[in-house]
Amino acid sequence: MNDDETQRGTEPERAAVNRSPRWWRRRWVQVTLTAVVVVLVGLVIGAAYVIHNEEPLVRGRVVAALSQRFNSPVELDKLNISLLQGIEVHGRGLRIRYIAGPTAPDHESNVPMLSVASFTFRTNFTELLHQPMRVEHVSVEGMELHIPPANQRGPLIHHDDPGATPTKVTFLVDRIYCKDVKLFIETSKPGKDPLEFDIQKLILTDVGATQPFAYEADLTNPRPLGQIHATGHFGPWASAEPRDSPLDGDYSFSHADLNTIKGIGGMLSSTGHFSGQLGNITADGTTDTPDFSLDVSNHPVPLHTTFHAYIDGSTGDTTLDPVQAHLLHSDFTARGKVQMIHGQGHDIALDVDMPHARIEDMLELGVKTDPPLMHGALTLKTKLHIPPGHVRVAQKVELAGNFAIHSVGFSNPKVQDRVDSMSMRAQGKPQEAGAAGKDRQAEVQSEMTAHFNLGHGVITVNDLHYTIPGALVLLNGVYSMDGNLFEFKGHVRTDATASQMVSGWKSWLLKGVDPFLKKNGAGLELPISISGTKGDVNFGLALNGTSNETPEQMKADLKAKAAARKGLPQPPKH
Structure with missing residues (x-):
C-alpha cells in the first residue's frame, strides 16, 4: 500500500467518516447548550422574582429608616430596582410629612418638611440583606427642607411602646451627594420672611448613625452676590424640636460683589466659624474689603472687620455684638441688630463708637470733595440706621449722634x-x-464739637x-x-x-x-x-x-x- 492510499484510508473508512455528525450536532453539545439556556432563563426568572420581591423590601426599609430618623410619616411615590449594574435603586417623590407651622395640614400649600424629587443608589445582595443596610453612595436631586417655627412641631410618631428601647438604625449611608438644595428656616413672626438658603452642592458623609454627620456645601449668596463654601458637622437630628439640632462649621465667602447692593461698592471676602443649633447660631469671623466705597463719593478705601454675631432662627434676625472695624487710619466698634422685614429687605440699627478715628477718613469715604475739607483726630458716638427699601444706601442712611474733632486743620x-x-x-x-x-x-489748630443728624444725603449740625x-x-x-x-x-x-x-x-x-x-x-x-x-x-x-x-x-x-x-x-x- 502506497502512502496516498494510506492517507486516504480504505473506501469503507472514508464513508464512515462522512456519515458522522458535525460537532454542533453532537448530543453532548446540545445537552450543554440546553442547560445553559435553562440556567439563563432561570436567572432571568430569578432576577425578576428577586426584583419583584426586593422592591417592597427596599422600599419598606427606606421608608422605615427615614420615618424613624425624623419621627414622622414618610411617603415615597415610586421606587425601581435594576440589575444591569449590580443592584441599582431609583426613587422619586420622597416626602417626609413632618407637618407643623406653615406646613400644617390646613395650610393651603401643605408643604412637607423634607421633599426629594429623585434619588439613586447602588448596593449588592450582601449589603441589601445586612442589618443595618449599608449604602456607599446616594445621589439626590431637588431637595427642599423646611424647618418649622419653634414649638410648632407636629405630633410625634411613637415607633415603640413607652419606655421601650429605641429601634436600631436600619439604614447607613457612607456618602450622599445632593444637587439643588433649598433650606428654609420658617418663622411665625408677623412681617418676617423665613431664612432661605439655595445650596448648589451638598455632600453628607456617614449619615444614619446617631452621631453627627459631616457635610460640605457650596452655595451662592444673592446679596451681596458671592460664593460661600462651608464644611462642618450636623446632628444628630432632634425630632421633638428640629431647631435644637446641633450645627457647626467653618465657612469662606469669596468674591462678594457689594455693587449688587444699591449705593455701596467693593469686593468683599470673609472667613469664619459658626456653631450652635439651627434655631440659634453663634458666628465669629472676619471680612476684608480693600475697595469699599459709597457711590455718593466713589472714593474706595480699605475696610477690615472682625465680628461676633448671633443668628436667631425663629426670626431670621442677626445680633452683632460686637463688630470691630478698621478703615484707613480709623478704628470703631458697632453693636446692634440686622432685622429681616417681609418683602422689603433688611433693617439695620447699630450703635457706633469711634474712640480713635480720623475726620479725613470719614470725609474720604462719605464726601465727594477731594481732598477732604479738613483733617484731625475724631471721636464719635452715633446711632446708625439703614431702613429697608430698594434705594441707594446714601439716600436712606440715617445717623444721629455727637462728635469731637481735635487738632483740626483745613486742606x-x-x-x-x-x-x-x-x-x-x-x-x-x-x-x-x-x-x-x-x-x-497753618499757624493754628482748632477744636470742634457738635451734635449732628444725617438723612437724605444732608448732614444737619446743631x-x-x-x-x-x-x-x-x-x-x-x-x-x-x-x-x-x-x-x-x-x-x-x-x-x-x-x-x-x-x-x-x-x-x-x-x-x-x-x-x-x-x-x-x-x-x-x-x-x-x-x-x-x-x-x-x-x-x-x-x-x-x-x-x-x-x-x-x-x-x-x-x-x-x-x-x-x-x-x-x-x-x-x-
Missing part, C-alpha cells in the same frame, strides 16, 4: 489762611494777621462749638454729602475787643463802639455766616438776624440754591 490753604488770620485778630495781634492770612501755612486760639465760634448748619453745598450761621466770640483786632486809626475809631460789641463775657460777639460750593468758602456777617436761622431753614436755602444752579423752579420760602 484748602485759602480756608486755613482765613482761620489763621481770624485767630490772630481774635487774640489782639492784628499786625500778625496779614501775614498769617496769605502765607499758605450746637457746633468751634474753638481757635482767641475765639469761640457757635454755629448751626447743613452740609450736603456730595460736597457741593454747605451753609453755617451763628456767632463768633473773641478774647480781644473790636479795637484790639485792628491797628492804627481804625483801632482808635472802634474804641467808642467796644462797649456795644461786648457780650456774654467776650471782648466781641458778632453774627457770622459761612457758606460755599465745593472748595469755594465765603465768610461774612450774618445780617438781618439770619444768624438765628435753624438748620431746617438753612436746608431749605440750600435746596433753593441747588435748584437755582440747575435752572429749576425754586421751592417756596417759609
Whole structure:
C-alpha cells in the first residue's frame, strides 16, 4: 500500500467518516447548550422574582429608616430596582410629612418638611440583606427642607411602646451627594420672611448613625452676590424640636460683589466659624474689603472687620455684638441688630463708637470733595440706621449722634489762611494777621464739637462749638454729602475787643463802639455766616438776624440754591 492510499484510508473508512455528525450536532453539545439556556432563563426568572420581591423590601426599609430618623410619616411615590449594574435603586417623590407651622395640614400649600424629587443608589445582595443596610453612595436631586417655627412641631410618631428601647438604625449611608438644595428656616413672626438658603452642592458623609454627620456645601449668596463654601458637622437630628439640632462649621465667602447692593461698592471676602443649633447660631469671623466705597463719593478705601454675631432662627434676625472695624487710619466698634422685614429687605440699627478715628477718613469715604475739607483726630458716638427699601444706601442712611474733632486743620490753604488770620485778630495781634492770612501755612489748630443728624444725603449740625486760639465760634448748619453745598450761621466770640483786632486809626475809631460789641463775657460777639460750593468758602456777617436761622431753614436755602444752579423752579420760602 502506497502512502496516498494510506492517507486516504480504505473506501469503507472514508464513508464512515462522512456519515458522522458535525460537532454542533453532537448530543453532548446540545445537552450543554440546553442547560445553559435553562440556567439563563432561570436567572432571568430569578432576577425578576428577586426584583419583584426586593422592591417592597427596599422600599419598606427606606421608608422605615427615614420615618424613624425624623419621627414622622414618610411617603415615597415610586421606587425601581435594576440589575444591569449590580443592584441599582431609583426613587422619586420622597416626602417626609413632618407637618407643623406653615406646613400644617390646613395650610393651603401643605408643604412637607423634607421633599426629594429623585434619588439613586447602588448596593449588592450582601449589603441589601445586612442589618443595618449599608449604602456607599446616594445621589439626590431637588431637595427642599423646611424647618418649622419653634414649638410648632407636629405630633410625634411613637415607633415603640413607652419606655421601650429605641429601634436600631436600619439604614447607613457612607456618602450622599445632593444637587439643588433649598433650606428654609420658617418663622411665625408677623412681617418676617423665613431664612432661605439655595445650596448648589451638598455632600453628607456617614449619615444614619446617631452621631453627627459631616457635610460640605457650596452655595451662592444673592446679596451681596458671592460664593460661600462651608464644611462642618450636623446632628444628630432632634425630632421633638428640629431647631435644637446641633450645627457647626467653618465657612469662606469669596468674591462678594457689594455693587449688587444699591449705593455701596467693593469686593468683599470673609472667613469664619459658626456653631450652635439651627434655631440659634453663634458666628465669629472676619471680612476684608480693600475697595469699599459709597457711590455718593466713589472714593474706595480699605475696610477690615472682625465680628461676633448671633443668628436667631425663629426670626431670621442677626445680633452683632460686637463688630470691630478698621478703615484707613480709623478704628470703631458697632453693636446692634440686622432685622429681616417681609418683602422689603433688611433693617439695620447699630450703635457706633469711634474712640480713635480720623475726620479725613470719614470725609474720604462719605464726601465727594477731594481732598477732604479738613483733617484731625475724631471721636464719635452715633446711632446708625439703614431702613429697608430698594434705594441707594446714601439716600436712606440715617445717623444721629455727637462728635469731637481735635487738632483740626483745613486742606484748602485759602480756608486755613482765613482761620489763621481770624485767630490772630481774635487774640489782639492784628499786625500778625496779614501775614498769617496769605502765607499758605497753618499757624493754628482748632477744636470742634457738635451734635449732628444725617438723612437724605444732608448732614444737619446743631450746637457746633468751634474753638481757635482767641475765639469761640457757635454755629448751626447743613452740609450736603456730595460736597457741593454747605451753609453755617451763628456767632463768633473773641478774647480781644473790636479795637484790639485792628491797628492804627481804625483801632482808635472802634474804641467808642467796644462797649456795644461786648457780650456774654467776650471782648466781641458778632453774627457770622459761612457758606460755599465745593472748595469755594465765603465768610461774612450774618445780617438781618439770619444768624438765628435753624438748620431746617438753612436746608431749605440750600435746596433753593441747588435748584437755582440747575435752572429749576425754586421751592417756596417759609
